[in-house]
Amino acid sequence: MSILTIPTQPFSDQKPGTSGLRKKVPHFQQPHYLQNFVQSIFDSIDVPAGATLALGGDGRYYNREAIQIILKMAAAHGFAKVLVGQGGILSTPAASCVIRKFNTYGGIILSASHNPGGPSEDFGIKYNTANGGPAPEKVTEAIYARSREISQYRILDAPDVALDVVGMSQLGDMQVEVIDAVADYADLMADLFDFAAIRALLASGFRIKFDAMHAVNGPYAREILVNRLGAPADSVMNAVPLEDFGGGHPDPNLTYAHELVDIVYGEDAPDFGAASDGDGDRNMILGQRFFVTPSDSLAIIAANATLIPAYRNGIAGVARSMPTSAAVDRVAAALNIPCYETPTGWKFFGNLMDAGKVTLCGEESFGTGSSHVREKDGLWAVLCWLNIVAVRQQSVEAIVRAHWAEYGRNVYSRHDYEALPTEAANGIMQHLRAQFGTLPGSTLGSYQVATCDDFSYTDPIDGSISKAQGIRILFTDGSRIVFRLSGTGTDGATVRLYLEAYEPDAARHCLDAQDALSEMILIAGQVSELHARSGREQPTVIT
Numbered sequence: 001m002s003i004l005t006i007p008t009q010p011f012s013d014q015k016p017g018t019s020g021l022r023k024k025v026p027h028f029q030q031p032h033y034l035q036n037f038v039q040s041i042f043d044s045i046d047v048p049a050g051a052t053l054a055l056g057g058d059g060r061y062y063n064r065e066a067i068q069i070i071l072k073m074a075a076a077h078g079f080a081k082v083l084v085g086q087g088g089i090l091s092t093p094a095a096s097c098v099i100r101k102f103n104t105y106g107g108i109i110l111s112a113s114h115n116p117g118g119p120s121e122d123f124g125i126k127y128n129t130a131n132g133g134p135a136p137e138k139v140t141e142a143i144y145a146r147s148r149e150i151s152q153y154r155i156l157d158a159p160d161v162a163l164d165v166v167g168m169s170q171l172g173d174m175q176v177e178v179i180d181a182v183a184d185y186a187d188l189m190a191d192l193f194d195f196a197a198i199r200a201l202l203a204s205g206f207r208i209k210f211d212a213m214h215a216v217n218g219p220y221a222r223e224i225l226v227n228r229l230g231a232p233a234d235s236v237m238n239a240v241p242l243e244d245f246g247g248g249h250p251d252p253n254l255t256y257a258h259e260l261v262d263i264v265y266g267e268d269a270p271d272f273g274a275a276s277d278g279d280g281d282r283n284m285i286l287g288q289r290f291f292v293t294p295s296d297s298l299a300i301i302a303a304n305a306t307l308i309p310a311y312r313n314g315i316a317g318v319a320r321s322m323p324t325s326a327a328v329d330r331v332a333a334a335l336n337i338p339c340y341e342t343p344t345g346w347k348f349f350g351n352l353m354d355a356g357k358v359t360l361c362g363e364e365s366f367g368t369g370s371s372h373v374r375e376k377d378g379l380w381a382v383l384c385w386l387n388i389v390a391v392r393q394q395s396v397e398a399i400v401r402a403h404w405a406e407y408g409r410n411v412y413s414r415h416d417y418e419a420l421p422t423e424a425a426n427g428i429m430q431h432l433r434a435q436f437g438t439l440p441g442s443t444l445g446s447y448q449v450a451t452c453d454d455f456s457y458t459d460p461i462d463g464s465i466s467k468a469q470g471i472r473i474l475f476t477d478g479s480r481i482v483f484r485l486s487g488t489g490t491d492g493a494t495v496r497l498y499l500e501a502y503e504p505d506a507a508r509h510c511l512d513a514q515d516a517l518s519e520m521i522l523i524a525g526q527v528s529e530l531h532a533r534s535g536r537e538q539p540t541v542i543t
């Protein structure tokens with residue numbers, strides 16, 4: 001077997017976004033496109049002799065081909081070994097678990113997460129560092145810089161590696177170990193949670209429904225919820241991962257997980273519903289006819305963390321992305337622990353967790369996690385809720401209402417305007433920036449603007465600065481409107497509008513979030529000229 005050196009030309013569009021490089025499959029299938037990016041990763045990370053790499057993806061279309069290419073390139077780059085999930089599949093949190101458990105020199109994860117899959121849909125790739133977390137910006141910037149000057153890549157000329165059976169094989173000088181994709185992760189969950197209490201809850205007649213959305217978490221959910229915790233087999237739906245996720249968006253929210261939502265809001269509804277996304281790192285939590293916003297979920301897990309064995313002794317601190325509601329800030333204040341506000345994207349939590357400053361973190365975008373890995377973790381969040389319900393012996397809704405009664409409610413919603421023309425989306429942001437000078441002090445409806453800015457973050461651990469992370473309009477009563485452009489889409493541009501108002505009055509906690517926020521929604525539309533500039537009257541997705 002010989003190593004081939006292939007001449008190539010740089011592509012100008014390999015800048016990683018919020019979470020890796022995401023493009024349509026045909027874009028990735030262009031000659032040398034994937035290879036250039038993989039070589040740019042390897043060239044940017046100084047691989048030490050004897051290093052092991054972890055490798056796996058969410059099983060979407062093009063996963064298998066990409067895995068073979070990456071294996072042959074890793075062999076040509078001097079990796080001693082690659083740990084690859086069976087069939088080339090690892091959920092994102094399981095990949096993080098494998099990197100940490102086996103001390104690999106990071107890993108490559110193939111996923112476009114919640115974006116659709118299939119021959120004309122999305123594919124994605126990212127590098128996670130040795131701590132198990134998404135590469136920080138300085139690494140992704142180095143990869144991007146390298147991709148702009150690359151002139152060749154190296155690849156082993158070898159037949160494909162068999163990936164469907166667990167075991168060891170040789171690829172040139174490199175070992176390939178196909179590992180059980182589920183076992184290490186399931187064992188970690190068993191270490192963190194009170195499985196006996198959850199098993200007893202399920203045996204007592206508490207009914208759950210987990211929607212894997214035809215995505216990677218199906219086998220994980222079956223192993224954990226059914227095999228280890230004793231839930232009936234039909235508790236997990238859409239459990240067989242498909243390359244195209246059954247043609248849907250594997251995005252666990254009220255719009256795209258409507259099959260589950262119909263069940264949980266229907267007759268004879270189960271007591272608990274949950275879903276996860278394409279690569280298994282997001283979660284949606286539902287009680288019987290009740291939706292838990294991700295921001296509240298983070299706050300409630302933080303407030304109840306000591307009921308979970310892994311966090312019995314308390315949590316060091318919490319972190320949330322800027323657009324996530326301040327519900328968790330209130331819990332942190334009550335617990336007298338620090339609360340950090342970071343830009344959107346899980347890569348910003350890694351330093352804080354590595355330094356032991358935070359134990360739990362989350363994003364409003366259905367992402368919750370802890371320092372057990374360095375990715376958000378969908379099934380972990382489900383197990384947190386089941387563990388908390390098992391100990392408190394209350395319904396999901398009762399737990400949320402009790403939380404609001406104690407801390408007040410941060411009424412919250414996000415409106416997504418997806419796939420807008422890029423110029424229109426940029427125009428909306430520019431129009432908002434142009435008002436930074438005039439908005440402060442002005443009155444909008446019954447709200448008064450305190451300040452507005454473009455969020456900037458200085459990492460407290462390494463001092464790195466990330467600018468222009470979202471436009472905030474902050475009102476004097478603590479309410480706020482945030483505008484951001486998505487960094488994960490592949491179709492035009494997506495504007496995300498985040499709305500938050502604090503409601504201390506328990507009598508108003510039962511209001512629907514859209515009703516409670518109706519005036520702010522109107523103001524956001526006016527101040528941004530969103531509707532006129534986008535040509536859209538309504539958002540694509542409301543959560």
Ligand code: VG1
Nearest residue numbers: 018019113345346363365486487488
């Ligand atoms: C979105 C979410 C962000 C999340 C990111 C990756 O990014 O808003 O909170 O970290 O997706 O999640 P953006 O830039 O489109 O708003 V996943 O599950 O897509 O890896």
Ligand code: CO
Nearest residue numbers: 113277279281
């Ligand atoms: Co995801």
